[in-house]
Amino acid sequence: MSDQLFADEPVHAARPHPIHLVVTDDLVRSRLTVFFRLLLFIPHAIWWYVWSVGMAFVVVVAWLIALFAGRLPLGLHALLSAYTRYTTHLYAYIWIAADPFPGFVGAPGYPVDVEIADPASQSRLTIFFRLLLAIPAYIVTSVLQNVAFIVAILAWFVSLFTGRMHKGIHELLAYCLRYQAQTFGYALLLTQRYPSFSED
Numbered sequence: 128m129s130d131q132l133f134a135d136e137p138v139h140a141a142r143p144h145p146i147h148l149v150v151t152d153d154l155v156r157s158r159l160t161v162f163f164r165l166l167l168f169i170p171h172a173i174w175w176y177v178w179s180v181g182m183a184f185v186v187v188v189a190w191l192i193a194l195f196a197g198r199l200p201l202g203l204h205a206l207l208s209a210y211t212r213y214t215t216h217l218y219a220y221i222w223i224a225a226d227p228f229p230g231f232v233g234a235p236g237y238p239v240d241v242e243i244a245d246p247a248s249q250s251r252l253t254i255f256f257r258l259l260l261a262i263p264a265y266i267v268t269s270v271l272q273n274v275a276f277i278v279a280i281l282a283w284f285v286s287l288f289t290g291r292m293h294k295g296i297h298e299l300l301a302y303c304l305r306y307q308a309q310t311f312g313y314a315l316l317l318t319q320r321y322p323s324f325s326e327d
Contacts, residue, residue: 144309144318144320144322144323145243145244145247145312145317145318145320146211146241146242146243146244146308146309146312146313146317146318146320147241147242147305147309148215148239148240148241148242148301148304148305148308149239149240149241149242150238150239150240150301151238151240152224152225152226152238152239152292152297153238154291154292154293154294154297155226155290155291155292156223156226156286156287156290156291156292157226157290158286158287158290160226160228161223161226161283161286161287162287164220164221164223164283165221167228168217168220168221171217171220171229171231174231175213175214175217178210178213182207182210185203185206185207186207186315186316188203189203189207189315189316190254190257190316193249193254193316194251194254194255197248197249197250197251197254198246198247198248198249199246199316199317200246201245201246204245204246204317207315207316207317208233208243208312208317209232209233209234210233210315211233211241211243211308211311211312211315211317212233212234212235212237212240212241212243213229213230213231213232213233214233214308214311215239215240215241215304215307215308216229216230216233216237216239216240217229218275218304218307219237219238219239219300219304221279222275222276222278222279222282222300222303222304223279223282223283223286223292223300224239224279224282224292224297224300224301224304225237225238225239226238239301239304241308241312243312243317243318244318246317247318247319249316249318249319250319253319254316257313257314257316258314260313260321261310261313261314264306264309264310264313264314264321264322265310265314267306267310267322268306268307268310268322271302271303271306271307272303272307274299274303275299275300275303275304278296278299278300279300281296282296282297282300306322306323306324309321309322309323310322
């Protein structure tokens with residue numbers, strides 16, 4: 128298969144991004160778990176760090192395989208997808224964008240979740256330069272994370288005193304989470320589609 132700069136199918140504006148956020152959160156918050164959110168977050172922070180160290184090696188293997196095969200094998204795609212989902216669940220939890228305590232394996236079904244399309248053929252050229260190409264998206268993600276951090280502090284106070292998440296705050300946090308998930312997915316070779324500023 129010859130290298131090509133773009134995906135096998137043309138990207139149309141109406142087509143959903145292969146990585147998109149699914150939000151089923153009801154905005155109700157437990158004041159008790161909101162108050163102790165940072166303390167409850169500690170086990171996840173430790174586990175995410177351990178998982179991330181292991182994923183560094185997995186990504187190198189995935190990059191080499193994808194470079195020669197032109198796509199990720201299903202098993203590696205599933206593992207990287209689970210890591211991306213778990214990271215999104217974790218950020219949603221610490222930012223008060225979701226209330227339940229997340230699982231530790233990135234299983235689907237969390238109130239702020241990520242759906243990731245099946246593996247597809249990708250350009251070997253963009254695979255080779257993926258980390259370099261992802262830099263602008265990572266810069267945007269970093270800015271959005273800083274915004275979300277400030278907004279999450281406001282969300283903590285609102286949720287603590289009202290027992291509910293403000294809808295506008297929640298939508299802003301969901302926007303940040305969506306772009307972040309698409310950036311991570313792009314860097315981890317889950318899709319060739321670049322992160323999008325627009326809604327799915």
